[in-house]
Amino acid sequence: MSSTETQVGIPTGTWQADTVHSRIAFEVPYAVATFTGEVPDFEASLVDGALKGVARINSITVKEENLQAHLLSPEFFDAERHPEVTFVSSAIRRDGDEVEIDGELTMKGITRPATLTGTATGPTVDHFGATRLGLKLETVVDRTQFDMNWNMPLPNGEPALANEVTLTADLTLVGQEA
């Protein structure tokens, strides 16, 4: 490894996401392009090796307000009755920079197993003296497994919106003083 870090496991203790430097987002193939969005109102923590995250779906941000309204409606997230998306880990494996996290993802009140894969960076001490751990994670889910079945056929008969959605979490976790 070229890094000077020596600690490569998942640290114990309590770590909270610095949400200014973190991002929860999604992307899904739509027609010939990719539709993307973010959920800026979220919290995430790593407590003694268990990762938990909650994203408040009413904050979902896309580039067009009518699409935002559609995503919040019962055809998609049903934010009125299911305002939160959550993830709770059951096992975290780290091998060098690579990390794999098993857990349960809950969307629209439906819980399914999910494995997040990606990279871990740190812990390392930043320029203000705080200890930071980076986790850059993604998983692909089938939205129809979460009762999000909307689609429209394109003129060629193909569905406009893919079922496979990539969820990404780019987290900066800050170690909390004991």
Add this chain to the structure above:
Amino acid sequence: MHVLAISGSLRKASNNTALLRALRGEAPEGVEVELWNGLKEIPPYDGDDDVVPGPPEVEEFRARVREADAVFFATPEYNSSIPGALKNALDWASRPLATNAFRNKPVAVISSSAGAFGGVWAGAELRKILGAMGARVAEAELAVGHAHDKLDDKGRVIDQEVLQGLREALDTLLAEVSPALAAA
């Protein structure tokens, strides 16, 4: 519980309006089904007129939908889809999309026609439109074929299966209004 019932047909002897009148009679205690008859008064949608407040007939319609706990539609089928007047009213009601009167509103759709298929395509089309508007579309699906045979000469529903279908559709809708009660 207050259910607003909307017929997609304007004619006085409409089979769909007759079904909604029958629905009123089938409603359980504590559930009031009110027929809305303002469809013909809604002006054609024009983005230039789509200001705040909108045309009074449109504002009245939006208010009636907002006040209702749920909305129950019965639609005929015109050219494989819903009547233009009904689509027009929904286009008005859907504006602006993010805060429109139908947003999260529990709705149910039934259809009827003189033919064998009972307006099944119009029903599907109307569910699609309401879903796109953000309504909570109940999984009630009743398509009454040969509708004129199910009514007497005074427009009363005489077919027991149709009455049962109406009760079931209404129950499904009411369960969407209060899912906690339905699960209990």
